[in-house]
Amino acid sequence: MSKVLLDMSMSLDGFVAGPNGEDGGLHDWFFSPAGAEAVDESVRNTGAILIGRRTYDQGDRLGGFAHSPYAVEHFVLTHGAPERPARGEMRFTFVTDGIESAVERAKVAAGERNVAVGGGASIAQQCLKAGLVDEIQVHLVPALLGRGIRLFEHLGDGKIGLETTRVVDAPGVTHLMYRVVEEG
Amino acid sequence: MSKVLLDMSMSLDGFVAGPNGEDGGLHDWFFSPAGAEAVDESVRNTGAILIGRRTYDQGDRLGGFAHSPYAVEHFVLTHGAPERPARGEMRFTFVTDGIESAVERAKVAAGERNVAVGGGASIAQQCLKAGLVDEIQVHLVPALLGRGIRLFEHLGDGKIGLETTRVVDAPGVTHLMYRVVEEG
Numbered sequence: 001m002s003k004v005l006l007d008m009s010m011s012l013d014g015f016v017a018g019p020n021g022e023d024g025g026l027h028d029w030f031f032s033p034a035g036a037e038a039v040d041e042s043v044r045n046t047g048a049i050l051i052g053r054r055t056y057d058q059g060d061r062l063g064g065f066a067h068s069p070y071a072v073e074h075f076v077l078t079h080g081a082p083e084r085p086a087r088g089e090m091r092f093t094f095v096t097d098g099i100e101s102a103v104e105r106a107k108v109a110a111g112e113r114n115v116a117v118g119g120g121a122s123i124a125q126q127c128l129k130a131g132l133v134d135e136i137q138v139h140l141v142p143a144l145l146g147r148g149i150r151l152f153e154h155l156g157d158g159k160i161g162l163e164t165t166r167v168v169d170a171p172g173v174t175h176l177m178y179r180v181v182e183e184g
Numbered sequence: 185m186s187k188v189l190l191d192m193s194m195s196l197d198g199f200v201a202g203p204n205g206e207d208g209g210l211h212d213w214f215f216s217p218a219g220a221e222a223v224d225e226s227v228r229n230t231g232a233i234l235i236g237r238r239t240y241d242q243g244d245r246l247g248g249f250a251h252s253p254y255a256v257e258h259f260v261l262t263h264g265a266p267e268r269p270a271r272g273e274m275r276f277t278f279v280t281d282g283i284e285s286a287v288e289r290a291k292v293a294a295g296e297r298n299v300a301v302g303g304g305a306s307i308a309q310q311c312l313k314a315g316l317v318d319e320i321q322v323h324l325v326p327a328l329l330g331r332g333i334r335l336f337e338h339l340g341d342g343k344i345g346l347e348t349t350r351v352v353d354a355p356g357v358t359h360l361m362y363r364v365v366e367e368g
Binding site: 012013014024128136138140142143144145146147150151152153155156157158159160161162163164167169172174176178 | 196197326335345346353358
């Protein structure tokens with residue numbers, strides 16, 4: 001059965017992007033030789049990717065999907081599909097009937113592999129609040145950005161208990177893997 | 185020469201305490217057998233402790249200082265010294281002329297050992313903004329508290345670059361050590 005893995009890079013002060021969505025150096029590790037092993041593992045284990053509309057628009061505008069090593073179907077949670085198709089070869093499915101539906105459809109596409117929730121912060125928060133996340137991988141980048149878009153906020157009052165399942169320190173990033181163990 | 189080490193426990197979502205200053209389980213590791221090695225090392229390396237007034241008041245009210253393994257002088261940044269002395273044996277010095285003065289006096293007391301900035305979030309932020317922090321140790325606790333007092337906020341626009349110097353995964357906590365390498 002497919003698992004839902006929240007999989008994002010975050011600065012030590014909790015940001016996944018700068019104030020205007022800029023990268024802030026948070027993905028330098030991903031494109032560095034030192035990151036290759038972690039990226040290869042992720043590509044092997046990922047059967048579908050779930051992203052938000054802003055992440056889609058930004059990736060499409062900047063041509064970011066052309067550099068993605070993930071060839072799997074991308075599910076985009078949105079209020080309405082874009083007017084023109086995305087550039088490039090990546091397969092996108094636009095889901096307009098909510099986060100549960102988006103996760104369900106991504107799971108079917110992923111088969112035995114993971115659904116990776118790749119951002120932005122809003123869709124990650126929606127998945128966490130709805131109790132849809134099985135595992136969290138944070139690629140913790142050693143920097144304090146000072147301001148930007150926070151990953152973990154707007155989660156409500158309930159505590160979410162985690163269990164650390166793996167810690168891998170690599171040049172320029174620490175990969176932290178957690179299993180969600182309790183909510184409420 | 186004494187170094188200033190920001191040394192605090194933090195949840196994965198960035199909180200050092202609950203909304204009303206409650207512990208939230210963030211220091212369970214500190215009092216567990218599995219935490220003994222990290223605590224022993226910290227006690228050996230710490231020559232003085234710098235805390236804020238709220239942390240002092242809370243520790244004094246709850247009797248927390250009676251359980252502290254740190255026998256060194258505690259410097260308390262405050263607008264005015266409390267009316268009655270603290271309970272217990274711990275030595276407190278109340279500094280009323282600002283963060284730079286508090287750090288300077290703590291460094292003199294610490295000698296060759298570290299000044300540990302032990303919280304709360306406000307004094308940590310003041311030290312970071314003033315460029316007074318040499319190293320940061322975050323004891324990252326696997327939980328999403330949902331709300332509480334954030335460690336890394338109100339830092340302004342400048343990015344602070346860090347270098348990861350050590351990562352130690354232990355039961356219930358991951359100890360992350362960083363060196364401050366650039367600011368601005």
